[in-house]
Amino acid sequence: MHISTYITCSNKKEAEKIAETLVTEKLAACVNYFPVNSIYTWEGKVVKDSEYALLCKTRKENFNKIKKRVKEIHSYKVPAILALEIIDGNSDFLEWIDKSVE
Numbered sequence: 001m002h003i004s005t006y007i008t009c010s011n012k013k014e015a016e017k018i019a020e021t022l023v024t025e026k027l028a029a030c031v032n033y034f035p036v037n038s039i040y041t042w043e044g045k046v047v048k049d050s051e052y053a054l055l056c057k058t059r060k061e062n063f064n065k066i067k068k069r070v071k072e073i074h075s076y077k078v079p080a081i082l083a084l085e086i087i088d089g090n091s092d093f094l095e096w097i098d099k100s101v102e
Contacts, residue, residue: 002086002094005066007054008038010075019072027066028056042053054089057097060085 004030009015012033019031034054039048058066063083070081086094 001060001088002097003058003060003063003071003087003100005054005058005063006080006082006084007070008076008080009033009052010031012052014075016056018048018073019054019056021069021073022056022058022066025069026100026101026102028033028058031056032085046095056084058061058101059097062101 007018009018012035015033019028019033022028022031033052036051036053037048038051039046041047057065060083067081070079
């Protein structure tokens with residue numbers, strides 16, 4: 001089964017570092033990153049913030065490794081690291097994911 005992981009980062013530099021780490025270590029086949037605006041509660045306060053989001057294409061069995069690795073290098077105390085199931089997709093692309101990750 002294939003998934004896309006969704007991860008938010010504090011800035012572009014951190015997003016690129018995490019993306020490059022996941023691809024280099026073959027935990028993700030591809031990572032897209034882009035700026036997002038976020039509103040969330042943190043320590044009892046509503047926060048408006050600019051962040052970067054990552055979408056990482058991989059296999060489900062890599063999710064726990066991704067969570068562990070991202071927590072090691074992420075600046076947030078509680079980073080968002082979510083698995084989004086890919087129900088269907090271009091079979092050639094899904095095969096490419098399989099060949100690109102360990």
